[in-house]
Amino acid sequence: xxxxxxxxxxxxxxxxxxxxxxxxxxxxxxxxxxxxxxxxxxxxxxxxxxxxxxxxxxxxxxxxxxxxxxxxxxxxxxxxxxxxxxxxxxxxxxxxxxxxxxxxxxxxxxxxxxxxxxxxxxxxxxxxxxxxxxxxxxxxxxxxxxxxxxxxxxxxxxxxxxxxxxxxxxxxxxxxxxxxxxxxxxxxxxxxxxxxxxxxxxxxxxxxxxxxxxxxxxxxxxxxxxxxxxxxxxxxxxxxxxxxxxxxxxxxxxxxxxxxxxxxxxxxxxxxxxxxxxxxxxxxxxxxxxxxxxxxxxxxxxxxxxxxxxxxxxxxxxxxxxxxxxxxxxxxxxxxxxxxxxxxxxxxxxxxxxxxxxxxxxxxxxxxxxxxxxxxxxxxxxxxxxxxxxxxxxxxxxxxxxxxxxxxxxxxxxxxxxxxxxxxxxxxxxxxxxxxxxxxxxxxxxxxxxxxxxxxxxxxxxxxxxxxxxxxxxxxxxxxxxxxxxxxxxxxxxxxxxxxxxxxxxxxxxxxxxxxxxxxxxxxxxxxxxxxxxxxxxxxxxxxxxxxxxxxxxxxxxxxxxxxxxxxxxxxxxxxxxxxxxxxxxxxxxxxxxxxxxxxxxxxxxxxxxxxxxxxxxxxxxxxxxxxxxxxxxxxxxxxxxxxxxxxxxxxxxxxxxxxxxxxxxxxxxxxx
Numbered sequence: 001x002x003x004x005x006x007x008x009x010x011x012x013x014x015x016x017x018x019x020x021x022x023x024x025x026x027x028x029x030x031x032x033x034x035x036x037x038x039x040x041x042x043x044x045x046x047x048x049x050x051x052x053x054x055x056x057x058x059x060x061x062x063x064x065x066x067x068x069x070x071x072x073x074x075x076x077x078x079x080x081x082x083x084x085x086x087x088x089x090x091x092x093x094x095x096x097x098x099x100x101x102x103x104x105x106x107x108x109x110x111x112x113x114x115x116x117x118x119x120x121x122x123x124x125x126x127x128x129x130x131x132x133x134x135x136x137x138x139x140x141x142x143x144x145x146x147x148x149x150x151x152x153x154x155x156x157x158x159x160x161x162x163x164x165x166x167x168x169x170x171x172x173x174x175x176x177x178x179x180x181x182x183x184x185x186x187x188x189x190x191x192x193x194x195x196x197x198x199x200x201x202x203x204x205x206x207x208x209x210x211x212x213x214x215x216x217x218x219x220x221x222x223x224x225x226x227x228x229x230x231x232x233x234x235x236x237x238x239x240x241x242x243x244x245x246x247x248x249x250x251x252x253x254x255x256x257x258x259x260x261x262x263x264x265x266x267x268x269x270x271x272x273x274x275x276x277x278x279x280x281x282x283x284x285x286x287x288x289x290x291x292x293x294x295x296x297x298x299x300x301x302x303x304x305x306x307x308x309x310x311x312x313x314x315x316x317x318x319x320x321x322x323x324x325x326x327x328x329x330x331x332x333x334x335x336x337x338x339x340x341x342x343x344x345x346x347x348x349x350x351x352x353x354x355x356x357x358x359x360x361x362x363x364x365x366x367x368x369x370x371x372x373x374x375x376x377x378x379x380x381x382x383x384x385x386x387x388x389x390x391x392x393x394x395x396x397x398x399x400x401x402x403x404x405x406x407x408x409x410x411x412x413x414x415x416x417x418x419x420x421x422x423x424x425x426x427x428x429x430x431x432x433x434x435x436x437x438x439x440x441x442x443x444x445x446x447x448x449x450x451x452x453x454x455x456x457x458x459x460x461x462x463x464x465x466x467x468x469x470x471x472x473x474x475x476x477x478x479x480x481x482x483x484x485x486x487x488x489x490x491x492x493x494x495x496x497x498x499x500x501x502x503x504x505x506x507x508x509x510x511x512x513x514x515x516x517x518x519x520x521x522x523x524x525x526x527x528x529x530x531x532x533x534x535x536x537x538x539x540x541x542x543x544x545x546x547x548x549x550x551x552x553x554x555x556x557x558x559x560x561x562x563x564x565x566x567x568x569x570x571x572x573x574x575x576x577x578x579x580x581x582x583x584x585x586x587x588x589x590x591x592x593x594x595x596x597x598x599x600x601x602x603x604x605x606x607x608x609x610x611x612x613x614x615x616x617x618x619x620x621x622x623x624x625x626x627x628x629x630x631x632x633x634x635x636x637x638x639x640x641x642x643x644x645x646x647x648x649x650x651x652x653x654x655x656x657x658x659x660x661x662x663x664x665x666x667x668x669x670x671x672x673x
Contacts, residue, residue, distance in 0.1 A: 063131075063134070063135050087437025087439070099111040101427055103449050128172055142170045160479075177303075191590070197261065198263065216262070227364055228369040250270055258292075301592075336600070337534060341534075362574075379453075400421060400423075413622070424443050432495075447459065466491050468494065469621075473626065493605035497608060528582070532598075611624070624639050
């Protein structure tokens, strides 16, 4: 439990012992272990408002289930009921967030307030107050991650599903705490999703604009992707890349003048940090952004930290993210990242990138895209193809059966999936919103303002991977409590797999060389995201160690952590030291401790991709996603026959690096069909 936070009162040990003795006398010593565990689980979460000690004893005596047949029926009924409850509440939440998340015009005052209304925040509290949660806790064990890792391989599907059901009630967090976390998260998301820059108003010290008229980019996604697209312009793109890096640095350090955000009336000189009127004139005295970036992160931290006392098995948000949600111990994840960050293949690849660029690496080359199969094609060419194919949202929606069929799904299955996916126009870069009821549909949010361009299509393919996983792991699942995948990284793995085939869907045929090319791109991307993930993890540990920190202190700590991670893992590959740009990721602010899922996702995707190449793509995707919400270790062993490992990713990269070393051509682009 975090220092300074108090846990609610619980039932004394003497009362637990008395309740256990009564139940053992009634049902026999054979039930003794299950009885003691169940009674203790109830006691840990029993508050004064639930009743006095006599009420606690009475509840345990009346609701302990001895007969397995009754337990089976109880489990089935709870699944039916909670699917409907959770599903309908998600649909309500989706409607409340529609103006915030979708491109429906200006956000009104009512929209902002309604976005803070989260009816689901009350559900678990209501389930405790009605004693439904206590019924589950009394009769089904809340397993620890250690127990699942040790015992899970021998469990059948129903045992896994029961374990997931009981896990739902491991925490008893008051609705007010959930709602405060929702408000903090929404505020962070609004800040991030509204963080645009008018790039034609961002100029060199001489006043020259390097970017097209009207180019408006969101941070960090748009800035990073624009930087990547500059590689297709050769040396001509270098000044723009350097300017984008400078913009990123100003944002991270909160040196950016607050008024230049999404403002066409001002011209900004990032190198000098000077601001002038767009029509000309003297420099203006414009104050910097007042550490808003870090204030939003601190708000999220304090909001989620308030739940710590209510989680006996995972007493910090960090524990909950790794042990409860990812089902992977944090030290093991860090070891996976270290094995990528320090592998010799990365250094070898860096030298190959330098050869291709004809210059030493600069820090922004961490986003080098030339080993992507799309690296040689200009964004303009790809934009034309995409806009011709998908001029409207409806056109993209109608194309889903064809897209899925081209990916390798049987015609009937492609239609079945498409019928369960709704395409929406996203206000941000794009995301996928799942369903919780099998009767509901998942939502693919794509950025469609001004028509879908290549960037939007590329992200949409990523989100389609999420949506396909979400449909199969809900609508085709044997137990509702097993719906989903082990953690977010596994759905990211599916998303990466779909995204990597984007050019194929635009009419460019894949080949073996292009696949090897993609392996190098994956290694370089995983190297980058592993570093970003460590920054995310260390920032959260720092906040827990300094809960009273100001936004300014957090800013300096984040910059220091970013420099430390860079110097340890990236300076040996890049000549530069004390670089901070990996802290630009918007996820650091608006998606608390989410970033490790990307790096894990790339590692998992490499293992999954090898299996998908061995079978029929659509059938294998369905088989894997229908394994459900097991632990990552159990899922991976069932999927590919072994534990999570970086070796498949590195093995693919070695093959490609050997081909480069031998002088074998690796195509820069793909061949039109």
